[in-house]
Each structure stands twice: as structure tokens, then as C-alpha cells.
Amino acid sequence: MSLVTLQLGQCGNQVGTSLFNVVADEINRQNGVLAEDFQEVFFRPVSDRHSGQGAQQHARAVLVDMEQKAVAAALRPARGASWGYAPCSSLTQQSGSGNNWARGYCEYGPKHTPDVIDLVRREVEAADYLGGILTLQSAAGGTGSGFGAAVMEGLRDELPSTLFLNHTVWPFDSGEVIVQSYNTLLTLQHLTASCDAIILAENSALHRTCQRMLNIARPSLPDLNGVIAHDLASVLLPAKVRGGRRLSLLSGLLVALGGHPAYKLASLQSVPQLPASSVDFTSFAWPGLLKRLRQMLITGAFMEEGLDWSATPSPHQQHTWQRPHNKALSALLTLRGSGASTADTHSFTDPALFPSWQAEPLTVTSTSVPFARCEMSASLLSCNQACAQPAARMQTRATSMLAARAYVHQYEAFGLGLSDLQEAVCSATEVVGRYAMLG
Incomplete structure (x- = not known):
């Protein structure tokens, strides 16, 4: 069984690299205790030693960004690393989305989604048995969120029976991008329609964890990504259901989450x-x-x-x-x-x-x-109910901005209108209401 990872945007590529580092370190540390077949869940042997640049195995991953910097850094092999990315597993362009969700979704989506699907299909075909696709992205920007949403819709149409687990990094409440309230709600609306489950990780919670628990005075993005990678690996590495077999990825994990179509948000x-x-x-x-x-x-x-x-x-x-x-x-x-x-x-x-x-x-x-x-x-x-708290706060901010028609013209320039933004706000309101009803 294999798990294909799709890394979208700068955040998704950085988190993905951290995750594979943690998994590889655990496999090496256990010195064969972790079954060899589990190693094949995340990695595949390098077919061409020269293309591997010293790596013994390639991650089952596809790297996507509309700028080259993050992907180039990920493709650059670390000295002494036992793994790397396949050189032909990435898609980059010359210009990003400028934190405009509409540009990523409406402009780059139709243009480049077929190419991403081809890359994912290649990884899927290299697997003996596909357990599912793990997607990593942020919610606040333009490429990871907007283009990522378009890619997820395309993959859902192309692979309708495949299980999709998404990990989304939620922005700081204080604001990383002026239009992040629009971007995050648009991302949430589209991902809940195309993914089977969405794990939300709040940057503010990650930052506090680094400062107060890990004693890092000024946490950097790699520090935050390290916390994400640690938590993800803690559920993805092999474990057995009490009285049963090893938990299968991703079907067993999604069944354990309830599998209810109205409740797709999860926390870790x-x-x-x-x-x-x-x-x-x-x-x-x-x-x-x-x-x-x-x-x-x-x-x-x-x-x-x-x-x-x-x-x-x-x-x-x-x-x-x-x-x-x-x-x-x-x-x-x-x-x-x-x-x-x-x-x-x-x-x-x-x-x-x-x-x-x-x-x-x-x-x-x-x-x-x-x-x-x-x-x-x-x-x-x-x-759980806490998963909906970030959406509730963001919905309040987006409603205030829409009342003033703030920055709506930036989205209209790429074909996304006021009604689309209002629909995203209404979708978030419904999500928050459903989770509140659990009480």
C-alpha cells in the first residue's frame, strides 16, 4: 500500500519536506523494527542512481508551486539524506498568485491543473496499491489555496474513488495577508466539497507550542513545520487497532474519524x-x-x-x-x-x-x-467542535469586509464576483452551525 503526497504552494512544500524527514528519521532510528512494507508507503526505490543524486529512495510526492524558490529548495538534496524527491516530480512557473485566491483558482487552475493531474497519475501508477492521497497546503495565500482548490477538484473528478486527506495550515488571526479572511473561507468551501477529511493546523497554536513547550524564543517557519510534521507522523506511522490488524491508510484513518459528509474538519x-x-x-x-x-x-x-x-x-x-x-x-x-x-x-x-x-x-x-x-x-x-472555531472567527471578519465591499475588485479582476465571496461566507456559517449542534 502506498500514500501519494501532493505538496501545494510554499507552505505545502515546506511541510512536506519536514514530514518526509521525520518519517525517514523514524525508519532509520528503528533499524528495521518498522516493517519494510511500511517504508514503501512513503518511498520508492531510486530507479536511476544518477538521477537520485545520492538518495537511496524517492518520496512518493508531487511538488507544485507557481514560483520556483520553494520547490527548488525541496529538490536540493540534504547532505547525508537517505531520501530525495524525483527530479521529474514537480511543476513550477515564473510568477506566483500574489496572495490572490481568484488568480490561483481562475487563471492558473484551468491552465495547469491537467499537468498536475498527469504528475499525480504517474505516482499513482508507480504504486502497487494506492491507499490514498495526502495533500498539504495553506489557506491564506493564492497558489497553495486558490490553485490548490482547483487541483483538488480536478483530482476528485479524475480519481473519484480515491481517498483524499487534506492538511491545511490556517493563518494567524492577526493577519498575514490583508485578504486572508476571503482566501481562507474560499479554500474551506472548496476543500470540504473535494476532500474526505481536512486536518486544520492554526499557525497561532503552532507558534505558542514552539515558544512555551519547545523553548524556542523566536519560532521560525521550519520550527512550526516541524511541529506539524511530528504530529502528522504520529498518526501516519504504523499502529495496530486493539484486537485487530494494523490501521490501514487512509481508509482506516478516515473510518475512525467518522466518515460523515457534513463533518470533515479534524484536529490533531x-x-x-x-x-x-x-x-x-x-x-x-x-x-x-x-x-x-x-x-x-x-x-x-x-x-x-x-x-x-x-x-x-x-x-x-x-x-x-x-x-x-x-x-x-x-x-x-x-x-x-x-x-x-x-x-x-x-x-x-x-x-x-x-x-x-x-x-x-x-x-x-x-x-x-x-x-x-x-x-x-x-x-x-x-x-470536534474546536475545529470550527477558526472558521467562526474568520467568517466574522469576512462579513465585515464584505459589508464595505473591501478588496472585492481584486477578485472580480479574475472572474470571481461578490456573490462567490458571499457564498463562501454562507458555507462557513453552515459549517460552524453544524459543529455547534454537536453540543
């Missing part, structure tokens, strides 16, 4: 969160790790520090965004390390954590193989 939380230099001096115990992870689910927090321990779930509570007592539609709990198969996860079966109508909301997987040099670690991938 993990413990412990600590600097690599502190791992050797840290003691691990399952009760403490799982207690913190459960409270992170209840409060919708993405960081272990500063948890509200007074928050307790209630079967009939009224959910509010200001003080969320978070409910999840479904969750995948993954335990890695010593004693993972026997760790007590009973606290995650509390009916108050899930809607009353959800019959089997929790899936638990485990493996004795440690992760990231930690004796014990756990991650929680869940479809």
Missing part, C-alpha cells in the same frame, strides 16, 4: 510536547499523558500548558465558543511506546465526550515501537 493533538534536549531527562507514565490529552480534547486546547482543569464534559451542555466544553463526533487515539497495548484508555470512552447518537466514536491503536525518542507518546486525531 499530541503529548508529550517537549524539546528534543529534554527527552533523556523526562520520565513517562501513561496515566499522566492520557489525563493531559483528554483535558486537551475537553477544552479544545492544542498545548499541554495552561489547561483549564475545571472544564468537565456534560452530556447536555450548551456549547459556546468563549468557553468551549468540547465535544467530538469521533476520535482516533494512537499510543506508542512501552506498555501502549495495555494502557488504560477508559477515560476516553466517557459518553459525555461524544454525541449520544454516535454508537462507536472511539478507535484506539497502539504499538510498542516508540516515537520521536520518547519512551511513551500519544496522539489524538478527532473531529
Whole structure:
């Protein structure tokens, strides 16, 4: 089984490179403990040693950006790396989208989507069995978000039975791009129609994690991408469903998320969160790790520090965004390390954590193989109410901007009108409303 990764825009290419580095490091660290067939999930042997530039294997990935800088950096092999990207696995142009979603979607989409589909098809045909496609992108810009949305629609039409898991990086609330509220809601609207599940990662949460948990005073983009890659690898690396077989990618993962067409947003939380230099001096115990992870689910927090321990779930509570007592539609709990198969996860079966109508909301997987040099670690991938909070905040800003018709002309210049922006706002309102109903 193989997983093809599609890296869209600067953010998607940087996150993808970090993810493959983490996966390759884990495979090398385990020295054969991770099955060889799993290595083939992410990598394939280099057919031409000269084209590999020293790499022993190529990532099953397609790299796309309308500018060359990010892709060129990714294609440049790191010294001593055991893997690399195939030289013919990328598509670049000379000019970006200028953070204009409409330009990426309406101009570059029709022009270059067929070429991207051809590259993806080549990777799919190189796989003995395709487990699905993982797409990586941002939501705020023009290429990764706008052109990425067009590519996803084209791939959905071309590969209708293929499973698509999307990872989207959500912008800082303080603003990276002046029109990011429009861009993010347009991205969300189109991805919910073309993907089977969307994992949202907020830049603000990643930044706080780097500062407070990893002791990085001034986090850089590689630092934030490292957190994303760590969390993604924690659920993508092999683990067995308790009492069953190894969790299959991507079907088993998506089934664990509930597979409900109205609830596609998911979040990813993990413990412990600590600097690599502190791992050797840290003691691990399952009760403490799982207690913190459960409270992170209840409060919708993405960081272990500063948890509200007074928050307790209630079967009939009224959910509010200001003080969320978070409910999840479904969750995948993954335990890695010593004693993972026997760790007590009973606290995650509390009916108050899930809607009353959800019959089997929790899936638990485990493996004795440690992760990231930690004796014990756990991650929680869940479809929960906190996922909709960023969309709720962005919807409020976009509504205010639309009332003043702010920057609408920039989208109209590429064929996207006021009604399209209003439709994206309405779509976000519906998403937020559906998640609020889980409470």
C-alpha cells in the first residue's frame, strides 16, 4: 500500500519536506523494527542512481508551486539524506498568485491543473496499491489555496474513488495577508466539497507550542513545520487497532474519524510536547499523558500548558465558543511506546465526550515501537467542535469586509464576483452551525 503526497504552494512544500524527514528519521532510528512494507508507503526505490543524486529512495510526492524558490529548495538534496524527491516530480512557473485566491483558482487552475493531474497519475501508477492521497497546503495565500482548490477538484473528478486527506495550515488571526479572511473561507468551501477529511493546523497554536513547550524564543517557519510534521507522523506511522490488524491508510484513518459528509474538519493533538534536549531527562507514565490529552480534547486546547482543569464534559451542555466544553463526533487515539497495548484508555470512552447518537466514536491503536525518542507518546486525531472555531472567527471578519465591499475588485479582476465571496461566507456559517449542534 502506498500514500501519494501532493505538496501545494510554499507552505505545502515546506511541510512536506519536514514530514518526509521525520518519517525517514523514524525508519532509520528503528533499524528495521518498522516493517519494510511500511517504508514503501512513503518511498520508492531510486530507479536511476544518477538521477537520485545520492538518495537511496524517492518520496512518493508531487511538488507544485507557481514560483520556483520553494520547490527548488525541496529538490536540493540534504547532505547525508537517505531520501530525495524525483527530479521529474514537480511543476513550477515564473510568477506566483500574489496572495490572490481568484488568480490561483481562475487563471492558473484551468491552465495547469491537467499537468498536475498527469504528475499525480504517474505516482499513482508507480504504486502497487494506492491507499490514498495526502495533500498539504495553506489557506491564506493564492497558489497553495486558490490553485490548490482547483487541483483538488480536478483530482476528485479524475480519481473519484480515491481517498483524499487534506492538511491545511490556517493563518494567524492577526493577519498575514490583508485578504486572508476571503482566501481562507474560499479554500474551506472548496476543500470540504473535494476532500474526505481536512486536518486544520492554526499557525497561532503552532507558534505558542514552539515558544512555551519547545523553548524556542523566536519560532521560525521550519520550527512550526516541524511541529506539524511530528504530529502528522504520529498518526501516519504504523499502529495496530486493539484486537485487530494494523490501521490501514487512509481508509482506516478516515473510518475512525467518522466518515460523515457534513463533518470533515479534524484536529490533531499530541503529548508529550517537549524539546528534543529534554527527552533523556523526562520520565513517562501513561496515566499522566492520557489525563493531559483528554483535558486537551475537553477544552479544545492544542498545548499541554495552561489547561483549564475545571472544564468537565456534560452530556447536555450548551456549547459556546468563549468557553468551549468540547465535544467530538469521533476520535482516533494512537499510543506508542512501552506498555501502549495495555494502557488504560477508559477515560476516553466517557459518553459525555461524544454525541449520544454516535454508537462507536472511539478507535484506539497502539504499538510498542516508540516515537520521536520518547519512551511513551500519544496522539489524538478527532473531529470536534474546536475545529470550527477558526472558521467562526474568520467568517466574522469576512462579513465585515464584505459589508464595505473591501478588496472585492481584486477578485472580480479574475472572474470571481461578490456573490462567490458571499457564498463562501454562507458555507462557513453552515459549517460552524453544524459543529455547534454537536453540543
